[in-house]
Amino acid sequence: MASKVLVIAEFRGGKFKKGALECVAAASRLAPALGGGDVTALVIGGADAKAAAASLGKQGATRVLAACADWLAEFNGDAYARVAADVVRAEQPALVLVAATLDGKDVAPRVAARLDVGYAPDVTKLAVEGGKLAIARPLYAGKAYANVTLAGAPAVVSVRPNTFALLEAPGADAPVADVALAFGAGDLKSKVVAVEAAKTDKVDLTEAEVIVSGGRGLKGPEHFVLLEALAAELGATVGASRAVVDAGWRPHHDQVGQTGKTVSPNLYFAVGISGAIQHLAGMATSKCIVAVNKDKDAPIFKVADYGIVGDLFDVVPRMTDEVKKLKK
Amino acid sequence: MRIVVCIKPVPDTAARIKVHKDGARIDPDGVKFTLGPYDSRCIARAVALKGAGEVVALAAGAAAGEAEAKKRIKDALALGCDKGIFVPDPAPENRDPLAVAKALASAIQGQGGADLIFCGRQATDDQALAVGPMLATLLDLPCVTDAVGIEVTGGSARVQRAAEGRVETLEVTLPAVITGQRDIGDEQYPKLKEILAAGKKPIAEHKVEWAAAKYAVAGLVPPPEKAPGKIVGEGPDAVPALLNLLQTEAKALAL
């Protein structure tokens, strides 16, 4: 029997999360090796999510199931997991994929618990080898990688954003079918009563393609404008080390590291950051790391692909200027 | 209120990690363990919320060794928990978050339930962020992850969740499971008096039939090798060369 892949595709802030699109693309690449089954995307949300659902076909979904209602417009882990588990039971896929965003990591373990199956969180490798799923994830803050196996069907996996590429040649829209919901808002023990959106149009750190992070080397919160100027030129999001978060220079949601966000951008700038193991834990899977530090022995240079030894107060403004020139 | 805080000993974040000779886990020998950093912040919040009730520190499993697990329960008692419960584990090498969640659920039910259950948002070793939401599912309780604030009124709570790009406020009926983000409570350092008093607080054992793991680590391998990086140069004059390398060699800069 051809086994299929089901992607729980996160829709938030008027669009699908990039990690969700990456999961659909990854599923469509894996499907032939899994027996050629279809790639079903499940969309949970409100009317805007439903309106966008068909577009998941462009990343390789062969059909889309829409569990959309006004009361599902705001994220609610209790509700989303219940909807998803019901759909998985009915669809019986071999593999369930979710992007390992905060919402994805909230829902996926609950789906696994409802189905009593194995769950592999935040994986950075997902392939089919010898007819079996080959899954790996960083552990102990990236000090080791674990090859993991899952028991029970389906396998539930959350995938670290920026791990898989989108399809190079996007396809066409997919057909959308409605999911009949087995319960309503009144059956829930939790409800979202308010949502305060962050006042920024910046891509969230976990999904950003380029990140410019600053550490204690910036010497004060007022100097982060230097990084913001560079980030603006690069279309990047600004991150921070814990030292500057603890000092109150930057909010906690900007923190990258073991006790902050785990990020995996294409390009990561560590500016005035020493490279403590706990910081590396959050960014070591970045595809290209650039360090700017005045101390040539700073540990960050051990993980950086490229480094400049120098005073960030000279290097960063120059970088902003040079990027501006290149863009012309 | 009766509050349970689930805790886990984790390797100190700066610890050097050696792979165990079985190849599938770390060798706990010689590793310094601590109470999970989020766990202790949850304890601080639980102690502030308990009123006339009690706060129970609950640890299931012994990946770090049983003695270590009990020491960390003592840490929790020093931070103000009233008693501890330990779920012993005869085969800690093959546990996964779901098996741990089942053991915690059994212990909580076996101890007469709870009005509120806290878990740290993540353990800093496995970083699965799974036990809390799984525990809530097994107990059929509402769950709010990444909580940065909570107020309890009667049989319900208002909880702030630090989501991506937004903060949500949820209203949940109690009992509920809350996983605590950093701002759920303050970092605390117990005083000597509290450490001494912790020695006199009770630690009970709750035995369970451990469920088989559904997730297993088949092998730990070192991180993928990276080519050694290069220092492009010193000072601002190195910037053009760096940007050139990012564009042509690394292909990481698309402007």
Ligand SMILES: Cc1cc2nc3c(=O)[nH]c(=O)nc-3n(C[C@H](O)[C@H](O)[C@H](O)COP(=O)(O)OP(=O)(O)OC[C@H]3O[C@@H](n4cnc5c(N)ncnc54)[C@H](O)[C@@H]3O)c2cc1C
């Ligand atoms: C339980 C625990 C969890 C932790 N979690 C995290 C986490 O999630 N994220 C995290 O980041 N940290 C975390 N840490 C903290 C971590 O150990 C470090 O203390 C922290 O990362 C240091 O931040 P920093 O690099 O900004 O500061 P520092 O280590 O002080 O480094 C500053 C760097 O700036 C350089 N510098 C100074 N001036 C200049 C200049 N003018 N130009 C260029 N370079 C300059 C210096 O050479 C130095 O290398 C954690 C620690 C613990 C114990």
